[in-house]
Amino acid sequence: MRIKKGLTGLIVGALMLGLLAGCVGKNETNGGDNGGGAAGGKVKLTMWGAVPPENGPQEVVDTWNAEHPDIQVEYVRFVNDDDGNLKLDTALSTGQNVDLYVNYTLTNLDKRIKGGTALDLGEFTDYNIDEKMGEDAASWKVDGKYYGMPTKKNAAFFALNMKALDQAGLSVPTAWTWDEAREYALKLKTAGFKYGLVQHTASYVDPLDSVLVKNGYVKADGTSNLDDPLVTKWLETLNGMMKEDATTPPLGEQLTSKMPVENMFLAGESAMINIGEWLIRTSNNMTEFPRDWKIAFAPVPRLAEQEADMVKSGGLGDFIAINSKSKNKEAAWEFLKWYADGGMMPMAAGGRLPSSNAVDQQTAIDHLLGDYADSYDKESLEFVLYGDETPTFVRSIAQEVVDLRAQEYEKFFLGNQTAEITVQNMVKRHNDWLKQNQ
C-alpha cells in the first residue's frame, strides 16, 4: 500500500515536473550559456530584429562573429506585425533570452520601457548618441533618456518617373505643396499613365502627422486637435484625387486588392509613388521589374502654405535597445556600437542607411544602389537623403489613435460620411480615448 501510494505520487510528480520543465526548459539552457561568459569563456548574445536574415542581418552577425570569437551573436527574426511584436514582448516579459532587440515604432518602445525591459544607455559614457546620430535622434528620447540607439536613417519621399516628367515638361521639385502634387498627378495622367500617384496605406497618414506634430495632437485645453483645418484639407485633397481627377486609386479598391503599389510604379502604371528608402530593394530587382527609365526623388509635399511650417516624416529608425535583464550588457553594448558605426552596412542594400556620422555617406549610397546606380537620378536622391534640411518627426501616437483615425477616414474615402462628420467623429473618439488614458 505504502509503496503504491508513494509510486502514484512519484508518477504524478514526474508528470507535473515534465510539464513545468517544458515551460521553463528554454531558460535553463540559456542560463548555462551565460554562466560560461562570466568565467571568461564565450559570451552568447541574442539579437531580435524584423529584417529577414538573408537581407543583411545574417551577414552582419557572421562578420562580427568571425572577428569576435569571444562574443558570439545570434540573430532571431520576428515579424514586425501585431503577432510578431507580441512574441517579442512575451519573450521580454517572461525572461527568455533577448539581449538586443530592434524597435520600429515609438509606440512599441514606450510599452517596453514601461515594462522595464529597456536599458537606459546613459550608464555608458564612451559613445555620444546625439553627436554621432545628429539632431534627429532626439525624437527617440523618452523622458530625456536614450533607452536604445537609433541606427538607421529613415527617408520618406516621392519617387518619380523621370522620363515621364521630362516629357511632360515638369521639373523635379525640391519643396512643394499637395496642391502642386495634385496638378503633377493630373498632368502625368493625361500624359498616358493610369494613375498619377500611388501610395502605401501606411504612408497615407504621413501628411496628417506632419500637421499634428507641428500644431500639436492635443490642444492647450487638453482636447483633441484632430479638427485642425489642415486635416480637412488633407481629406478633401486626396478625395478629389480619387473621385474627381481619378489620379490615385480609390481607397476601397486599394484595400481589397492589397494593391502592389511598388510594382505598379515600376511597371509604369503610375508616374509617382509616395514611399521610402525600401523602394530601392524592389527597384534594384531588374529581372523582375525591368525598366528603361531613371527614378528621380522629391520630398513629400506639405499641406501647409509656408515651407517653414513643414515637419516631414522621417527621422531615424531601427531603434536598438538592450534588454535591462540581459546578463551581458557590456558585450551587447560593444556589439551595438560596432553595428551602428558601420557594422550594419550589409543592410544598406536593403534600404537601411546607417545614421551614424562615422559612416561615409557616399559608401552608404553605393551600397544602397549597388549595380544599378545609373538608373537613378543621383542628384535628387542625395537631396532627399542628405540635402533636405526640413525637420523630421517619428510618429509617436498610440496604436488606438492611429486605428480610430483610419477607421473614420476610410469611411470618408468610401463615401459613407462627409469630411465634416469624419472630423467630428475623429475628435470625439480621440477625446474619449484621451479621457480613458489620462
Added chain:
Amino acid sequence: MHKSWMKRQSRLGYLFIGPNMIGVLLFFIIPAVYSFYLMFTDYKFMSPETNFVGLDNIRRMLNDDLFVVALRNTFVFLLAVPVSMGLAFIVAVALNKSVYWQKTLRALYFMPYITSGVAIAFVWMLLFQPTSGPINGFLRGIGITNPPGWLSTTEWSMYAIDIIWIWFMLGYNMIIYLAALQEIPEELVEAARIDGARPWQTIRQVIWPLVSPTTFLLLITGLIMTIKNFGIIQAITQGGPGNSTTVLSLFIYQNAFRYYEMGYAAAISWALFAIIMIFTVLQWLGQKRWVHY
C-alpha cells in the same frame, strides 16, 4: 479487502485521468478564472502596475460605440449559420441519391473546410474585387449595372464575409447531414411514397423531422463556432473598411493583442461568453418544439 481494492482502483483511475486533468486545469480552468479576475483590473500587458478598478471595464464597454458596432456585426455574421445549413441540407438530399460523380461532388463540397484560411482569404479577395473581379463581372454580364462593392464598401463588407463563411461551412454541414440521411430507414420513405406523397412532401414531412436532432446539433455548434471565429475576418479585412467587419471576437483580439488592454478585453470576453450561453440555453429550451428524437 474489498474496500481497499476499490480504493486502489479509483486511485488508478485518477492516475489515468491525471495528465488530462492537469491540462484542463492549466490551460482552461486557471486562465478562465484568471480572466474573470482581470475583468475587474486595468491590467495592461507589459505595464508595471495593475489596479483594481471594479466595474469600470464593464461600464466602459456599455458606453463604447465600437462594442455596439461589433455586437451588431456579430449578429449579421451569425446569419450565415442558418443559410449555410439550409443549403447544406438541400445539397445533402441531392447527393444522397445516386447522381453522377457523387463522390467527386461530395469531396468538392468538403474542400473549403480543409483549406487554409489565408488561401481562402486571398482567393475571395480576388473574386470580390469590385471593378475587375469575376463576381461583379458576372453580375454586370447579367445586366446589373451597379453591382455591390463587396469588401470595399462598409454596407456590403459584412455580407461578403457571410457569403465566404456560408461557403466555408457548407461542406462540413453537408457531410453531417449526409450521415443523418443515411440513417433514415428506407421503409419510411417507401411508405410515404406508397401513400402518395410527392417528393417535396416526403422531404418536408418525413426526412426533415427525422434529421432534426442533426439540425439542432449543427445549429448550436455552428452558432458557437461562428461567434468565436475571427481568423477569416482578420485575414481578409482586419475589421475594416472603417469598422464594418469588426465582430466581437476580433474586437477582443484587437484590444488584447494589439492594444494590450487585457482587463478590457477580459470584460468583453465574458460578455461574449454570456451571449453564447444565452443562445445555447434558449435553443435548448426551444428544442422540444421541433426536435424529434
